[in-house]
Each structure stands twice: as C-alpha cells, then as structure tokens.
Amino acid sequence: MGHIPAPPTRRERQREATYDEIVTVSAELLAEGADLSLRAVAARMGMTAPALYRYVADYQALVDLVAYELDKRATAEWAKEAERYPEDDPMARLTVACCAFRRWAIANPRAFSLVFANPVASHVTDRREALTVATSGCYLTDLLYQVWEKTKFPFPALEDLDPVVREAVQDPWIPAETSHIAPEDRGLVWIYIRSWAAVYGVVALEATMHCDPRVIRSGALFKATLVDWLPPLGIDGRQERERLIAILDEELARDRDAWPAP
Amino acid sequence: MGHIPAPPTRRERQREATYDEIVTVSAELLAEGADLSLRAVAARMGMTAPALYRYVADYQALVDLVAYELDKRATAEWAKEAERYPEDDPMARLTVACCAFRRWAIANPRAFSLVFANPVASHVTDRREALTVATSGCYLTDLLYQVWEKTKFPFPALEDLDPVVREAVQDPWIPAETSHIAPEDRGLVWIYIRSWAAVYGVVALEATMHCDPRVIRSGALFKATLVDWLPPLGIDGRQERERLIAILDEELARDRDAWPAP
DNA sequence: GTGCTTCGTTAACAGTGTTAACTCGATCGA
DNA sequence: TCGATCGAGTTAACACTGTTAACGAAGCAC
Numbered sequence: 001m002g003h004i005p006a007p008p009t010r011r012e013r014q015r016e017a018t019y020d021e022i023v024t025v026s027a028e029l030l031a032e033g034a035d036l037s038l039r040a041v042a043a044r045m046g047m048t049a050p051a052l053y054r055y056v057a058d059y060q061a062l063v064d065l066v067a068y069e070l071d072k073r074a075t076a077e078w079a080k081e082a083e084r085y086p087e088d089d090p091m092a093r094l095t096v097a098c099c100a101f102r103r104w105a106i107a108n109p110r111a112f113s114l115v116f117a118n119p120v121a122s123h124v125t126d127r128r129e130a131l132t133v134a135t136s137g138c139y140l141t142d143l144l145y146q147v148w149e150k151t152k153f154p155f156p157a158l159e160d161l162d163p164v165v166r167e168a169v170q171d172p173w174i175p176a177e178t179s180h181i182a183p184e185d186r187g188l189v190w191i192y193i194r195s196w197a198a199v200y201g202v203v204a205l206e207a208t209m210h211c212d213p214r215v216i217r218s219g220a221l222f223k224a225t226l227v228d229w230l231p232p233l234g235i236d237g238r239q240e241r242e243r244l245i246a247i248l249d250e251e252l253a254r255d256r257d258a259w260p261a262p
Numbered sequence: 263m264g265h266i267p268a269p270p271t272r273r274e275r276q277r278e279a280t281y282d283e284i285v286t287v288s289a290e291l292l293a294e295g296a297d298l299s300l301r302a303v304a305a306r307m308g309m310t311a312p313a314l315y316r317y318v319a320d321y322q323a324l325v326d327l328v329a330y331e332l333d334k335r336a337t338a339e340w341a342k343e344a345e346r347y348p349e350d351d352p353m354a355r356l357t358v359a360c361c362a363f364r365r366w367a368i369a370n371p372r373a374f375s376l377v378f379a380n381p382v383a384s385h386v387t388d389r390r391e392a393l394t395v396a397t398s399g400c401y402l403t404d405l406l407y408q409v410w411e412k413t414k415f416p417f418p419a420l421e422d423l424d425p426v427v428r429e430a431v432q433d434p435w436i437p438a439e440t441s442h443i444a445p446e447d448r449g450l451v452w453i454y455i456r457s458w459a460a461v462y463g464v465v466a467l468e469a470t471m472h473c474d475p476r477v478i479r480s481g482a483l484f485k486a487t488l489v490d491w492l493p494p495l496g497i498d499g500r501q502e503r504e505r506l507i508a509i510l511d512e513e514l515a516r517d518r519d520a521w522p523a524p
Numbered sequence: 525g526t527g528c529t530t531c532g533t534t535a536a537c538a539g540t541g542t543t544a545a546c547t548c549g550a551t552c553g554a
Numbered sequence: 555t556c557g558a559t560c561g562a563g564t565t566a567a568c569a570c571t572g573t574t575a576a577c578g579a580a581g582c583a584c
Contacts, residue, residue, distance in 0.1 A: 011551075011561080018562095038541065050542075051563050059541060109381055117379050119371055120471035164480035173474045193474075197483055200472075201463010209382040210462075212435045212455075218426035221459055273530075273581070280531095300572065312573075313532050321572060 015055075021045055022055060023069040026062070030110040038062060067115045068134070074104050074111070075135040082143070085247075090146035091235065095226065095244055097143060098199055099251035101136070102222055103258075105207040112207040116200070137175025141192045144233075145181070148188060151234025155187040165190065191232070198225055217259070219252035277317075283307055284317060284324070285331040292372040300324060329377045330396070336366050336373070337397040344405070347509075352408035353497065357488065357506055359405060360461055361513035363398070364484055365520075367469040374469040378462065399437025403454045406495075407443070410450060413496025417449040427452060453494070460487055479521070481514035 025044045026036055034040060038059060039049040056062040078100035085092035105112040115136075147153070158166050169189035172178050176192055202225045206216045215221050226248060235241050287306045288298055296302060300321055301311040318324040340362035347354035367374040377398075409415070420428050431451035434440050438454055464487045468478045477483050488510060497503050 009551090015562095037539085039539080047562095048564065049540090050544095050565085053542080054562060113379070113381060116472060117375070117466070117470055119375060119469075162480050162482040164476050165482045168474050168476045168480075173476075193477065193483060194486060197464050197467050197473075197487070198460070200467055202459050204379070204466050205459050205462055207381075208379055210378060211459075212430050214426050214430045214435075215455065218424050218430075220424040220427045221455060224456060225459070271582085277530095299570090301570080309531095310533065311571090312534085312575095315573080316531060 019055060019065075022052070022062070023066050023073075026066040027070060027073075027111065030114065031108060033110070035110075036063065036066065036114070063114065063118065067118060070111050071115045072135040074101075074108075074115075075139045077104060078136075079139060090143050090150065091233070091240075091244060092247055094140070094143040094147060095247050096251060097140060098226060099222075099248065099255075101140075101199070102203050102206065102219075103251075103255050105203045106216065106255075106259075109207045109209070112203075117204060117208070134175035137196070138177050140196070141174075141176035144192060144195065145188070147233055148191075153191075153232060153234030155185075155191050158184070158187055161187065161190060169193075195229055195233075198229060201225075217256060219255060223248055223252060280307075281317060281327075284314070285328050285335075288324070288328040289332060289335075289373065292376065293370060295372070297372070298325065298328065298376070325376065325380065329380060332373050333377045334397040336363075336370075336377075337401050339366060340398075341401060352405050352412065353495070353502075353506060354509055356402070356405040356409060357509050358513060359402060360488060361484075361510065361517075363402075363461070364465050364468065365513075365517050367465045368478065368517075368521075371469045371471070374465075379466060379470070396437035399458070400439050402458070403436075403438035406454060406457065407450070409495055410453075415453075415494060415496030417447075417453050420446070420449055423449065423452060431455075457491055457495075460491060463487075479518060481517060485510055485514060 022041060022045070025041050029036060029040055029044070038052050041062070042049045042052050052062070056065060078097045081100040082093035082097045085096060087093075105116075115134075148155075158169075161169065169186045170183070172189050174189075174193065176189065178186070178189060181188055202222050205211045206222065209216070211221070223245075227245060230241055230244060235244060284303060284307070287303050291298060291302055291306070300314050303324070304311045304314050314324070318327060340359045343362040344355035344359045347358060349355075367378075377396075410417075420431075423431065431448045432445070434451050436451075436455065438451065440448070440451060443450055464484050467473045468484065471478070473483070485507075489507065492503055492506060497506060
C-alpha cells in the first residue's frame, strides 16, 4: 500500500525510448510510401532485424503497436485542432475533429489503412481488445456525449432496439467510454455506432481513393454526410446550423490549400 | 468489312482458360485465408512462378486482374439472387443485391479488401480506369436508375451542386453507365455517389470487423443504413416501405442461418 | 521441314519474416 | 567489489516472397 509507482530505472527509460523510436520510424516509412517491414525499421534505427524481436513478438505485433500509437498521435493532433473552439462548444469541436480526421486520413492513406482498414482476423482476442481502447474512438464518442449533454438529442429507447443490439449497447465492445452513461441512456451508444459508421464510410472511401478525385478535393461528399447528421444531433435552429456549416467549410478550404494540385 | 470476329485459335482458347484458372485459384487461396502470392498461385496450377509472367506484367497486375474478375463474378452472384424478384420491381432487386453484396463481403473479407479497399496509388491511370468499369458499380447504379425511372425520386439540380461536383457528375469517373442519363438529369449521379458511399461504409466496417461482432451478426447497422435510404429513393408509402423491410429482414435472416455461430 | 513465336523451365538475386546460437555490457545480490 | 544474471544486440541460416535472365521444348505459319 502507498506504493510509490516504481521510479523508472535507466533501462526501462531506454526501452521506452526505443519503443517510441520504433513507431516514429515506422510512421516515417509509411509517410514515404514505403511499406512497413521489420528490416526497414531496424535498418533505419541502426539495428539489425532480429533485434526488434526484443520489442515485438512478431510482425503482426509490430503492426498492432504502430497502429495503436499512430491512432493515439493522430488523435492528439485532432484534439489540438479542436481546441481552437471553447470547451463548452462541443459541436464545433466535433466538427473540427471530424475534418481533422479526414485530413489526416487523406494525407496518410497508408497509416489510415493500417489503423482503420487493417482486417481483424476472426477471433484473435488481443486485437479485438486493442480496438476497444482505440484512442480516436474514445475521443470522438466523448465529444459526441458532450454534444448530447447540451442538446439532449433523441436516441432510441432500449426496448425499441434489436435484442442483440440492446445487449451490445449495454456491454459495448467498441472504443468508447460508456461507464458514465446511465443504463437507461444506453441507446445513446447506438448513435455512437451509427454516426461513426457514417463518417468512417466516407473517409475510407476517400482515403483509399475509391472515389472520383475531384469529389475528394471538393470535400462535398464528406460535407454532405456531416450535414445530414446535424438534425439527428439536435442541431435544429437555422442559425446554429449555418454556424457549423461555416466552420465545416472553413476547415475544408484549409484542406484544398494544403493539398497539392492534381 | 464483314469480318468474321476471328475464330479463337487453339492457343488463344488455351490462354483464356489459363487466365480463368489463375483467378479461380487465386480466389481459392483468398478463401482459405492464405494471401495472394505469385508462387502460391503458380504452384497450385502445377507451374513455377516465373511462368506467370507470361500472363501478368508483375504482382500488382495479378492483383488487379484478380480484383476485376472477382468483382465480376461476385456481381453475377448478386444479380442472380436479385432475379428472384421480377424485372419491374427494381427496388426489391436493389435491396436483395445490396444484401448479397454484404453477404459476399463478410464471407470473403480478403476478397472484399482486394476489390474495394485496395488503395489505388496516386495517379496510376490504368487502375483508375479499371475502377471506372467495375462491374459491381455499374450493376448497382443501373438498378438505382431503374428505381428512379419508377419513383422519379428527387435529386439536386445541377446549379445547386458544388461546381466541382457538377463537373464530376457531367463527366463521371465512376463505375456507372451514365450515357443514357439526360444532361439535365445528371444530378442523379450525385445520388449514385452518396448512396454508394453509405452502403460501402457499413459493409467496409463490417467486412474488416472494425465493429462489434454481435452488431454484425444482427445486421441491424446495415438494415438501419438501408432503411434510411428508402425515403430519398421515393419509397414514401407505408405499405411499400414495409414490403421492402420484410424483404430486407428475410435476406438478413438467411445470413444468420448461413454463418457459423461465434 | 524450316523458322518463329509462345509457354514453360531452371538458376539466381534481392528482399521479406523468423529462429538459434552467441557476444557484450549493464544491473543486481552477496 | 566480485561474480552471476539478465538483457540488448549481433551473425548465420532457413523458408519464404517478387523478379530477371538464359535456356528448352513445344505449337504454328510458310
């Protein structure tokens, strides 16, 4: 009891730093369009490939590690962008965060594939569990919860849900903090899932380029998808609606400036 | 003039058969959970790997070939299912086809990734062009067109569209037959794109398992997404709506029976 | 039959993940 | 402080991958 959290010894700090370098180097490789390989990562770190086995069990573990950390770093990026708007304006923050997510995905398609399109093999429970703590999911759903606290938008009652879904929202296996949601309000989780499916869909379509490049540049598809979600999230008033659309447009304009011309 | 279409010589037939075997064998490999490799394909065909270079330029070409053909075969599958409903009932056919698409994606996640999540590199025009003739896209959009012919559901006027989008729908780079759509009706293509994004999103989420398995089994997320699209497609009447939902439920029930228990 | 083309072979190279055996240095207990 | 221990890293090797080059053996055309 009263344990001091064990001051990290020198070796532990070194080890932690190595882990950090692994994911940083991996991110570099992905950004350069190369593909992630143990040997490439090791080489760029000035090591030989087998040395990496001191840090990851196998290649898949490397991928998982990098995916998890990239998700974390990307989320920090979005959160920072979102903080341009005040804490008591979660809807603005959510809008900005979604745009930042999309921007990140399109700028780093390989990283996106790694984190969000990396097929989860049948029942490898480790990877499932890793998914349920994904930083990005928790961040976005938390923002959505804050929106709900303000607008109290409607969500389906538990008894209106498909029984299986009811069970799923009561004991969710998704990356979201749900412990603070009252049991009778768990229908809210269904909104989490549905809205995530919507933005995930467009972003995946755009990031993998399975979409007209001009449509991607314009951002119109993404915008339309987000705008459709305003009423269900309790944004009814014309004024508030237009305020958010303005924020959205502003973010999308930033993208067009940032990306190179085709 | 009056050319007989050059009767396929023996060699040509042989070659065609070899191509067929390549994609069949590739499909087998993917279905078994193995990953697509030149050597594995060649071995299973009783050949050595370099021999495949007589048929494909390199590995990426193999992937593209297999992706294109799998898409074609899968589409034929969906179309066959859809034909259980009469030709003058395109909405029923579309519903069934979407369910068949989802069923196929979840049953063959690797094939799905190959065809629909395979990132198309920056501006390799060949692959872009291949995408614009994808059989599945043409089939589904054609069904959607038939629905429009019946219900005349509304679509945005050209001048209401983002200028870039307007250009995109007038000269579309998407897998859809658009030549028969009157120029002033090209706003319809925007519906093509948006509805495709919606179903693609859910199916991608489910096929890559980035989703609660129970939600996948229940089919509720997919159902909700499709149901949301009924009104925009001109399905307003309660009767017609319930008829289609019944069809939808029936298809989803089939899935639950077909898949193994978790 | 003589050429030419096409299909397939073997051999080899560079790259991948992965394991085993080994070295060197830091850390810790006596 | 000495000696044991553990941990990070090495090299060598194996079984894979895509890919090229050089070669052989069929089929087809004249």
